[in-house]
Amino acid sequence: MTATPAPEAPSAGARPRVLLLFGGRSSEHPISCVTAAGVLHAADPQRWDVVPVGVARSGLWSHDELDVAAFRLDGETLPEVPEPEAPVSLRTLPDGTVELTAEDGSSLGRVDVVFPLLHGPWGEDGTLQGMFESLGLPYVGCGVLASAVGMDKHFMKVAFQAAGLEVGPWETITDRDWARDPEAALARAGALAFPLFVKPARGGSSFGITRVSDPADLRAAIEEARRFDPKVVVEAGIVGREIECAVLDGHASDAPRASLPGEIVVKHDEGDLQFYNFQAKYQDDDAAQLSCPAELPEEQTRRLRELAVRAFEAVDGSGLGRCDFFHTPDGRWVVNEINTMPGFTPISMYPAMWERTGLSYDALISELLDLALERGVGLH
Incomplete structure (x- = not known):
């Protein structure tokens, strides 16, 4: 089966309208905000009509006035999407057009493609991608399976x-493993060659990761990782x-x-x-x-x-x-x-490597959006 084409392409000469989605419910919320600032600043305004929408910690979407370009990580307070007073959402019209809508149902304009800059669970793990597929809305990045x-x-x-x-050698400790027999889980993980790296299985940006050199510290490291994800991966140092x-x-x-x-x-x-x-x-x-x-x-x-x-x-x-x-x-x-969905902050690896390979930051963003519109949605 071929990919489903993007619904109702913009008219000739019109810039595709890009929903820049950022924030989210995961611990990587502030990273996502700063990534959005970088993309918003670099996206070619001659080619793309970018509409920033923040996802608050509650999961509600905000189209309120946000100074996205000012988001930074070097201040005393990490950037945060505030809880919206009037949440917005997406809906698909009978003709296949997808639009952004206000809480009262009024239209805030069509959306042609999404650049989802959410990292971690409820954003990078296939859940959001599944919603876009259901709406028939093209999006940048991996599909449901690859994301999960x-x-x-x-x-x-x-x-x-x-x-x-x-x-490399690893052991997985599920929530059930830890609840039923934590000593057995510790024994399995402790049999790996030290030092160990204990990580939330579905986390990122180094949140909840501990380097363990002493077996006596393994239990505490697992508990720290479990603050971010009940499923933990323990890897032998390489x-x-x-x-x-x-x-x-x-x-x-x-x-x-x-x-x-x-x-x-x-x-x-x-x-x-x-x-x-x-x-x-x-x-x-x-x-x-x-x-x-x-x-x-x-x-x-x-x-x-x-x-x-x-x-x-x-x-x-x-x-x-x-x-x-x-x-x-x-x-x-x-x-x-x-x-x-690697970061796009000014010091992030992904855009920096492409920059040094010969593809500039703004050209990379356009390339990703072009790929998303070309791929469309559906089975490939």
């Missing part, structure tokens, strides 16, 4: 293994360089494209920074530096770009994805994860 698999670190690893990619690659879908039947690889070089200050955490990613410009292209032999660079595309296709990716790998001292590539 890419959000869940357990099933992501299973998909990678099925595609012949190497993944010795190797952390190198990433950005993937951008191809047009029509063209293969996905992979950027030059990038490497985050984290500055260790007397042992205080043990991994690439929230502060290093978003709040401290001096904590880490991007080396792109990463210093690798040409053959290894070529191999990584091939593996990144394979990882993207392993989860049935579309639109975009950032694939993270470990490069071990003996030359192996171990895939860590794929992020199906």
